[in-house]
Amino acid sequence: MSGVRRDSLGRQIADPLIFGIMVIAVWAAIPVIFDLHPVLLPGPAAVWNVVWEYSYVLLPAMLNSAGNLGIGFAVGVAGGIGLGVLLHYSASIREAVYPFLVVVFVTPKAVFVPLLLLWFGTGDLYKVLIVLTMTFFPVLENTLAGLRGVQTEMIELSRSLGASHVTTLVKVRLPSALPSILAGVKLGVAEAFIGIVLAELLAPRSGIGALIMNASRSSATAFVIAGIVYIAVAGIATYFIFDAIEKRATFWQY
Amino acid sequence: MAMTDTSVKAPPARQADLAARRRGLLAVVIGKAPFLGLLAVLLIVWELVPRLADIHQIVLPPFSRVANQLLSNIPMYVVATGQTFSLVLVGFVAGAVFGFLSAVAIFYSSFFRRAVYPYLFAFRIVPKLAFLPLFLLWFGTGATTKVVLAATAIFFLVLVQVLLGLYGIDDEFIEFGRSLKMRETEIFRRIRLPAAMPSMMVGLKMGVTYALTNVIVAEMVVAHTGLGILLVDGRYRMRTYEVLAAIVVVSLAGLAVYVAAAYVERKTTSWHYSE
Numbered sequence: 001m002s003g004v005r006r007d008s009l010g011r012q013i014a015d016p017l018i019f020g021i022m023v024i025a026v027w028a029a030i031p032v033i034f035d036l037h038p039v040l041l042p043g044p045a046a047v048w049n050v051v052w053e054y055s056y057v058l059l060p061a062m063l064n065s066a067g068n069l070g071i072g073f074a075v076g077v078a079g080g081i082g083l084g085v086l087l088h089y090s091a092s093i094r095e096a097v098y099p100f101l102v103v104v105f106v107t108p109k110a111v112f113v114p115l116l117l118l119w120f121g122t123g124d125l126y127k128v129l130i131v132l133t134m135t136f137f138p139v140l141e142n143t144l145a146g147l148r149g150v151q152t153e154m155i156e157l158s159r160s161l162g163a164s165h166v167t168t169l170v171k172v173r174l175p176s177a178l179p180s181i182l183a184g185v186k187l188g189v190a191e192a193f194i195g196i197v198l199a200e201l202l203a204p205r206s207g208i209g210a211l212i213m214n215a216s217r218s219s220a221t222a223f224v225i226a227g228i229v230y231i232a233v234a235g236i237a238t239y240f241i242f243d244a245i246e247k248r249a250t251f252w253q254y
Numbered sequence: 255m256a257m258t259d260t261s262v263k264a265p266p267a268r269q270a271d272l273a274a275r276r277r278g279l280l281a282v283v284i285g286k287a288p289f290l291g292l293l294a295v296l297l298i299v300w301e302l303v304p305r306l307a308d309i310h311q312i313v314l315p316p317f318s319r320v321a322n323q324l325l326s327n328i329p330m331y332v333v334a335t336g337q338t339f340s341l342v343l344v345g346f347v348a349g350a351v352f353g354f355l356s357a358v359a360i361f362y363s364s365f366f367r368r369a370v371y372p373y374l375f376a377f378r379i380v381p382k383l384a385f386l387p388l389f390l391l392w393f394g395t396g397a398t399t400k401v402v403l404a405a406t407a408i409f410f411l412v413l414v415q416v417l418l419g420l421y422g423i424d425d426e427f428i429e430f431g432r433s434l435k436m437r438e439t440e441i442f443r444r445i446r447l448p449a450a451m452p453s454m455m456v457g458l459k460m461g462v463t464y465a466l467t468n469v470i471v472a473e474m475v476v477a478h479t480g481l482g483i484l485l486v487d488g489r490y491r492m493r494t495y496e497v498l499a500a501i502v503v504v505s506l507a508g509l510a511v512y513v514a515a516a517y518v519e520r521k522t523t524s525w526h527y528s529e
Contacts, residue, residue: 011368019369039391096288106512107505108467110474111481114489114497118312194381194467201386202474209384213475216387224387232380239379 042222050226058211062230065196065207068124072131073192077185080136084143084181085169105137109195113202122203127196134195135188142184146177182246189242193235315495323499331484331503338473338480339507341397342465345404349465350458352405353412358442360413361420374414382407383468386475395476403472404465408457411464415457419450455519462511470504481507 028043030036038046051058087094109130120126150173158172174181200209212227300317303309311319324331360366386403393399423446431441473482481504488496 015365015368016370016372019366019373092288095286096292099289100292102512103505103509106463106508107501108463108470108508110467110471111485111501111504113474114485115494115501118489118492118494118497190379190381193379194383194464197381197383198467198471201383201471212384212387216390219391221388221391224391228380228384228388231384232377235379235381236376239376 039219039221042225046222047225047229050222051229054223054226058208058227058230061206061208061211062234065200065209066234068127068199068207069131069192069196072128072195073135073188075128076132076135076192077139077188079132080139080184080188081143081181083136084140084147085174087140088144088147101137101140104133105141109133110198110202113199117203122205126203127199127207130199131192131195134191138187138191139181139184142180142187143177146180146184147173149180150176179246179250182242182249186239186242186246189239190235193231193238197231312492312494315498319495320498320502323495324502327499331499334479334481334484335503335507338466338469338482341400341469341480342404342462345401345469346408346462346465348401349405349408349461350412353409353457354416354454356409357413357416357420361417371417374410374417378410378414382410382464383471386468386472390476400469400472400477403468407464407468408461411457411461412454415453416450419453420446422453423449452519452523455523459512459515459519462515463508466508466511 024044027041028045031038031041031043087097112133113130116126116129120129154172154176155168158168163171196207197209200207201213204210204213208227208230212224212231215223215227297317300314302316304311304314304316360370382403385406386399389399389402393402427445427449428441431445436444469480470482470485473480474486475482477483481500484500484503485497488494488500
């Protein structure tokens with residue numbers, strides 16, 4: 001990145017640490033200085049206690065959410081890539097279907113919740129479907145963009161060497177589109193996390209979102225913040241796993 | 255960021271589009287034949303299947319029932335859309351302004367740049383919707399919670415995108431400005447800001463959809479107003495046609511927002527897209 005002066009490694013590590021400690025110190029000081037009730041703002045120590053002591057509740061709830069999230073995410077990614085390839089090859093299907101996809105894409109997916117609840121109830125299927133729809137679109141968009149960006153010379157070369165359409169797709173088109181597709185998958189991770197939280201907040205039956213929604217209703221503020229910590233850690237960890245996969249799979253770009 | 259690009263149509267299709275426009279309305283209709291055909295087929299299937307297969311109203315009301323609900327309650331939907339969008343707008347403006355100012359402050363402070371940057375990138379991934387239960391405790395079930403939730407989503411997106419834009423500027427432009435004896439305020443206004451614009455617009459465009467989502471979810475959880483309550487109400491009363499009508503309204507609203515955002519982006523960063 002141009003325009004950024006090189007900082008010493010020491011400061012690169014020290015400054016974020018100092019900032020983190022500052023934030024926690026301010027957070028700890030506010031309830032004491034203003035004499036706030038823990039329901040309004042529990043201190044970091046109280047939240048930290050909940051994170052550990054109630055891990056036997058929070059962790060299984062997180063795993064429950066992770067299961068639905070994983071299934072929805074996997075199907076959404078597969079569907080997005082699959083439909084992307086299909087739409088890339090057939091102009092008539094693309095022209096017929098694309099306007100519908102745009103409308104669904106720009107619609108906040110939360111609106112489908114009442115309908116899905118009516119049709120499928122508050123169980124796992126409903127959550128998987130919400131996660132799936134949210135993951136699907138960025139992957140589809142980026143698959144289409146990636147396939148469109150493949151150099152025609154490469155395709156012509158591969159065709160002239162006698163490669164079939166399938167071989168060209170697997171060996172030339174998809175690898176060339178891979179950086180774009182993986183960028184879409186990374187966007188999909190963020191969307192999938194929004195999806196599972198949204199689904200569980202709106203039908204609080206199981207999972208981490210339901211837990212914090214119900215904790216909020218019983219004014220257990222420390223518990224709510226602890227739940228957010230779990231979601232944040234899981235989201236950030238998942239994102240960086242996919243970031244590492246992306247860097248590995250498209251090593252020629254780096 | 256390909257997913258936010260509006261030029262999703264394949265270039266040949268767009269050329270065909272332009273050519274069709276020149277040939278008049280009939281040609282446009284013919285050009286859109288695959289889409290219009292599919293739309294007609296879907297609407298007919300939607301109308302006939304519930305009637306012929308004797309599917310209960312609760313599961314899937316026929317299309318005409320939904321259309322009727324929509325057309326006979328236009329004022330109600332306009333009011334609800336207005337309620338939701340006024341909250342989205344307030345949150346959007348607050349979040350964008352605050353995000354932009356924070357980005358500039360972070361940009362000019364070397365400590366904060368080093369200290370905050372890693373957290374921002376991590377925090378971008380955390381769904382802001384997870385803060386809804388906390389905001390409910392802090393701000394209650396009124397408008398404040400919804401505005402804050404919308405603003406939070408915009409804030410982080412704008413903050414990150416503006417910083418990315420400001421850091422992405424080629425050093426040569428800044429050198430050029432300095433060689434013309436521009437002061438830093440002038441460099442900021444005439445070089446840095448325009449250069450950061452495309453990146454910021456991406457953030458605003460994504461952000462407005464997130465803000466709409468967050469407000470609607472908040473409305474579905476607690477509210478007594480807006481589009482969210484129409485959706486929830488229809489479900490509780492087992493009136494699926496009301497739910498479907500509300501979905502249509504939100505889709506149209508989402509489409510309007512998207513088109514408007516794309517238009518603003520084109521206008522403010524026209525030089526960026528010069529083809």
